[in-house]
Amino acid sequence: GQQLNQSPQSMFIQEGEDVSMNCTSSSIFNTWLWYKQDPGEGPVLLIALYKAGELTSNGRLTAQFGITRKDSFLNISASIPSDVGIYFCAGQGGTSYGKLTFGQGTILTVHP
Amino acid sequence: GAGVSQSPSNKVTEKGKDVELRCDPISGHTALYWYRQSLGQGLEFLIYFQGNSAPDKSGLPSDRFSAERTGGSVSTLTIQRTQQEDSAVYLCASSSLDRGRIYSNQPQHFGDGTRLSIL
Numbered sequence: 001g002q003q004l005n006q007s008p009q010s011m012f013i014q015e016g017e018d019v020s021m022n023c024t025s026s027s028i029f030n031t032w033l034w035y036k037q038d039p040g041e042g043p044v045l046l047i048a049l050y051k052a053g054e055l056t057s058n059g060r061l062t063a064q065f066g067i068t069r070k071d072s073f074l075n076i077s078a079s080i081p082s083d084v085g086i087y088f089c090a091g092q093g094g095t096s097y098g099k100l101t102f103g104q105g106t107i108l109t110v111h112p
Numbered sequence: 113g114a115g116v117s118q119s120p121s122n123k124v125t126e127k128g129k130d131v132e133l134r135c136d137p138i139s140g141h142t143a144l145y146w147y148r149q150s151l152g153q154g155l156e157f158l159i160y161f162q163g164n165s166a167p168d169k170s171g172l173p174s175d176r177f178s179a180e181r182t183g184g185s186v187s188t189l190t191i192q193r194t195q196q197e198d199s200a201v202y203l204c205a206s207s208s209l210d211r212g213r214i215y216s217n218q219p220q221h222f223g224d225g226t227r228l229s230i231l
Contacts, residue, residue: 031219040224042116042224042225044222048219100220102156
């Protein structure tokens with residue numbers, strides 16, 4: 001089945017630093033999404049990307065939908081302590097509409 | 113409420129018992145999804161509903177797992193004869209149908225999940 005490889009698995013950074021994480025897939029997707037999950041809560045949508053090559057920003061977050069439709073990255077600029085959490089990429093579409101295929105997650109720790 | 117609501121938030125039960133997990137989607141959302149998240153892992157798709165029908169149930173791990181949706185709203189995920197490997201967080205998500213995109217719905221919004229522990 002489809003698999004997403006997300007990297008890095010974890011990151012330890014200082015407050016104020018920029019962060020970059022990415023996902024690659026063996027199959028193409030029609031939509032890429034990035035979610036953040038805090039402990040004990042469900043994933044919260046950060047950014048949705050619908051078109052190959054699309055670059056979208058949401059505050060300090062920037063994400064891109066790769067031109068091959070098999071990859072995406074998420075950047076966080078000027079990190080703050082509340083950015084701590086687990087970030088997931090997810091792909092939707094292709095041969096199985098509806099369902100999301102998730103990456104394994106990136107655990108982000110921000111030191112004040 | 114405004115978001116996806118799941119109940120119970122926590123469930124502890126003995127191996128072999130049946131459990132029912134409930135999901136109330138966002139009002140007006142026609143699509144509903146169930147996922148499972150094991151400790152430290154990403155989310156694993158279980159089943160997708162569009163209205164009351166399930167066009168994709170490919171992620172259900174065994175015939176002990178079933179789900180239904182009634183009235184195009186509330187959904188129940190049932191696990192029969194629970195096993196210890198069923199222990200996980202079960203997450204529900206909903207979205208509206210995007211008629212402008214083939215094979216795609218609007219982004220999915222998640223509930224906070226049911227944490228299931230099988231003793």
